[in-house]
Amino acid sequence: MPAKISVHSGQSIDRISENIYGHFAEHLGRCIYGGIWVGDDDRVPTEEGIRMDTVELLQDLDMPVLRWPGGCFADDYHWEDGVGPREERPTRRNLWWAQGREERYVETNEFGTDEFLELCRLVDTDPYLAVNVGSATPEEALDWIEYCNSDGDTDLTKRRAENGHEEPYDVTYWGIGNENWGCGGRFAPDEYADQYRRFANYLSGFDDHINPGSTEFIACGHITEEWNEAFFERLDGGMEFGPGTFLGMGSPYKLLDHFSVHRYYQAGDDADFSDEQHYRLFARAEKIADDIDSAAETISAYVPRGDVGIIVDEWGTWHPQATPDNGLEQENTVRDALAAAGVFDIMHERADVVSMANIAQTVNVLQCLVQTDEDSAWTTPTYQVFDLYQNHSGNTAVEANVNADKKYFDEEDHDVPLVSASASVGDDELFVTASNRTIEQTETVEVEVDGAFGNPSGTALFREKGPRAYSTAVNAAEFEAEDISVSEAGEGSYAVDIPASSVVGVTFTK
Numbered sequence: 016m017p018a019k020i021s022v023h024s025g026q027s028i029d030r031i032s033e034n035i036y037g038h039f040a041e042h043l044g045r046c047i048y049g050g051i052w053v054g055d056d057d058r059v060p061t062e063e064g065i066r067m068d069t070v071e072l073l074q075d076l077d078m079p080v081l082r083w084p085g086g087c088f089a090d091d092y093h094w095e096d097g098v099g100p101r102e103e104r105p106t107r108r109n110l111w112w113a114q115g116r117e118e119r120y121v122e123t124n125e126f127g128t129d130e131f132l133e134l135c136r137l138v139d140t141d142p143y144l145a146v147n148v149g150s151a152t153p154e155e156a157l158d159w160i161e162y163c164n165s166d167g168d169t170d171l172t173k174r175r176a177e178n179g180h181e182e183p184y185d186v187t188y189w190g191i192g193n194e195n196w197g198c199g200g201r202f203a204p205d206e207y208a209d210q211y212r213r214f215a216n217y218l219s220g221f222d223d224h225i226n227p228g229s230t231e232f233i234a235c236g237h238i239t240e241e242w243n244e245a246f247f248e249r250l251d252g253g254m255e256f257g258p259g260t261f262l263g264m265g266s267p268y269k270l271l272d273h274f275s276v277h278r279y280y281q282a283g284d285d286a287d288f289s290d291e292q293h294y295r296l297f298a299r300a301e302k303i304a305d306d307i308d309s310a311a312e313t314i315s316a317y318v319p320r321g322d323v324g325i326i327v328d329e330w331g332t333w334h335p336q337a338t339p340d341n342g343l344e345q346e347n348t349v350r351d352a353l354a355a356a357g358v359f360d361i362m363h364e365r366a367d368v369v370s371m372a373n374i375a376q377t378v379n380v381l382q383c384l385v386q387t388d389e390d391s392a393w394t395t396p397t398y399q400v401f402d403l404y405q406n407h408s409g410n411t412a413v414e415a416n417v418n419a420d421k422k423y424f425d426e427e428d429h430d431v432p433l434v435s436a437s438a439s440v441g442d443d444e445l446f447v448t449a450s451n452r453t454i455e456q457t458e459t460v461e462v463e464v465d466g467a468f469g470n471p472s473g474t475a476l477f478r479e480k481g482p483r484a485y486s487t488a489v490n491a492a493e494f495e496a497e498d499i500s501v502s503e504a505g506e507g508s509y510a511v512d513i514p515a516s517s518v519v520g521v522t523f524t525k
């Protein structure tokens with residue numbers, strides 16, 4: 016059956032937040048040390064120790080937000096270790112991850128808060144800091160927000176000025192812990208709710224009274240409904256002002272702005288997988304839809320009049336090749352990029368609830384967008400999907416119904432449509448993205464568009480590459496977008512040939 020995408024440009028879902036194209040960088044393997052920070056190593060151009068080849072690739076991507084310092088690392092990180100003169104900073108364990116290529120489980124603290132915020136300035140992206148809940152105190156978190164955001168005259172703001180930053184950084188996004196059901200403290204949901212309330216109380220008190228600003232606080236949830244429900248039950252019920260007040264409805268503080276979930280997936284090896292595993296990966300990636308829907312249902316039960324967004328602040332492929340000992344490195348293929356395109360389609364469809372997403376991780380680790388060696392940096396196929404899909408950013412997502420053949424699985428995995436798509440409307444423009452997940456077959460897809468949109472122009476990624484291809488320092492440019500032709504097939508109907516294992520973007524104008 017030929018696939019058909021019916022776009023209903025008048026059926027708006029909501030504005031697509033820029034932040035769903037966000038990123039995550041942890042002190043893990045060669046993400047920070049080697050991929051972003053090289054200090055005095057002069058094999059690549061640097062600014063303040065940050066490698067500029069990586070920065071330039073990220074600048075080209077208009078990256079909206081970057082989460083740091085972890086991950087599991089966040090709940091064993093003490094931010095004061097990483098500020099001040101570098102030669103005086105302590106070397107500590109890294110409890111969870113090998114660092115760099117050679118060193119193991121050692122954290123030099125060369126890259127700390129000021130270096131991270133300098134990276135964000137260079138890349139022109141919003142920082143998102145995750146505070147340590149598992150092994151630290153609210154005082155430590157409060158000191159961190161004061162160091163970053165206060166414009167008062169205190170010891171901590173003086174220290175910031177001595178470290179070269181007179182002006183506050185005004186960090187908006189503050190995650191209160193990471194995976195606190197696991198590496199972030201192994202809390203039961205009610206215990207994390209108690210901790211969350213305690214930490215958020217002080218952080219938001221600071222924001223309300225000392226430095227009125229626009230901070231937003233993020234609780235880290237779980238992918239099971241039971242855990243999330245137990246968390247909200249406790250969070251809400253524990254307030255002395257009565258049920259419903261904690262979440263911003265009549266309470267003196269608004270302590271929760273976003274609730275996050277994480278999802279990783281694999282099927283077969285990174286670049287060596289069967290055809291069946293090829294399709295299974297998409298089914299597993301699409302479980303993100305269930306995660307978002309289930310979190311949205313829980314939130315709406317507990318926060319009926321509130322405004323709590325869902326953040327997917329860790330997502331992507333995690334293949335068996337990525338192990339703690341190799342710093343979670345894996346090949347990043349076209350198949351991974353196709354899976355990312357499908358995840359974005361899911362998030363666009365849920366633009367009314369998804370407030371941010373952060374792929375794991377930006378450089379060298381897991382489903383990275385940039386890879387580096389000693390003296391070069393290059394982009395992965397997933398980078399190209401981000402680049403193409405970001406044309407949806409800030410647009411209004413609209414209904415796009417896909418009618419396509421499916422790959423059927425057993426009960427373990429969902430059935431997978433062989434074509435995935437989404438659409439959005441911007442200023443006088445309609446943008447449609449679609450991916451053909453088949454391994455060998457070009458799909459001629461009919462795109463039906465209502466309203467006054469016409470004049471299509473299209474681009475395609477990965478033509479003739481195949482799902483197992485991955486980029487290297489030498490061939491990365493071959494994965495960039497190429498123009499394709501889109502033909503008119505009737506009134507408001509267009510035919511797009513989508514090559515096997517490729518992603519297309521089509522812009523229509525009025």
Ligand code: AHR
Binds near residue numbers: 041329
């Ligand atoms: O991204 C790698 C790890 O995966 C993170 O540190 C942790 O939060 C998750 O389990």
